[in-house]
Amino acid sequence: MIVTVLLVLGAAMLAVAAVLTVYRMSKGPTILDRVIAADVVLAIVVAGLATEAVYHRHLTTLPIMLVVSLVAFAGSLSMARFFAEQDRNTWLPPEGEANGESGPTRSSAGES
Amino acid sequence: MSLSEVADLIGAVLIFLGCFLCFSAAVGLVRFPDVLTRMHAATKPQTLGLLVIVIGVAVSLREPVALGMLFLIAVLQLLTAPVAAHMVARAAYRSNQVENGAIVTDELAEDLARAGFSLQESGRSDDDEQDQRLADHLDPGDLDAEEGRAAGTDPAR
DSSP states (O other), X not given: OHHXXXXXXHHHHHHHHHHHHHHHHHHXXXXXXXXXXXXXXXXXXXHHHHHHHHHHTOOTTHHHHHHHHHXXXXXXXXXXXXXXXXXXXXXXXXXXXXXXXXXXXHHHHHHO | OOHHHHHHHHHHHHHHHHXXXXXXXXXXXXXXXXXXXXXXXXXXXXXXXXXXXXXXXXXXXXXXXHHHXXXXXXXXXXXXXXXXXXXXXXXXXXXXXXXXXXXXXXXXXXXXXXXXXXXXXXXXXXXXXXXXXXXXXXXXXXXXXXXXXXXXXXXXX
């Protein structure tokens, strides 16, 4: 009984959390805010899948949890790497390459 | 109360805790002012929340088959979450979306300036919301105070 109550309360909190996070994702204001919000949405999805698996006592959704967490990683990494630096104030490397994110040269300069 | 009922209860409490962490991250995302503080809120469900939920699932399902998969989920998340957070924070700093007033010491700026990096002013107009917000957060006085850092900035902005 109390187990069911806890799981249902948790699912309700996840629903509210998803709504708040999607609000942040639509509001922005920068693309990195949206990337972070998308990460949190996927964390909420994983939590929801786990809650559902425990509630109905099955194992079907566990591989989906694995795939979703990996997709979240790939998504946020590529977004941060390639879309974050629009033409705004940026720290430019000494060579003064125009418009930063041009692959390996940029990242090797970043480590110095 | 039998042993399995106790295990079910512990698992449900752990999952509830993980759900609460997700909720707190969402509240932090809505309320916090800039990228780095929002990232501080957002990383709680990604590591601690996911670990707690995975342990909760393992305790309440008690299936040997599930343990391997759950272990894989936890390990991969612990490996990948810091990398993604690092890339996002780096992109945020490099594109200058950090509130300068909120930073007490900014040693990365000094190091970048010493390494020859310069803060480049964009040629774009300030008509959209993002650039306006950025301009509000940038304090030209602070930038000028640090030698070598203000190379490319325009104090009149």
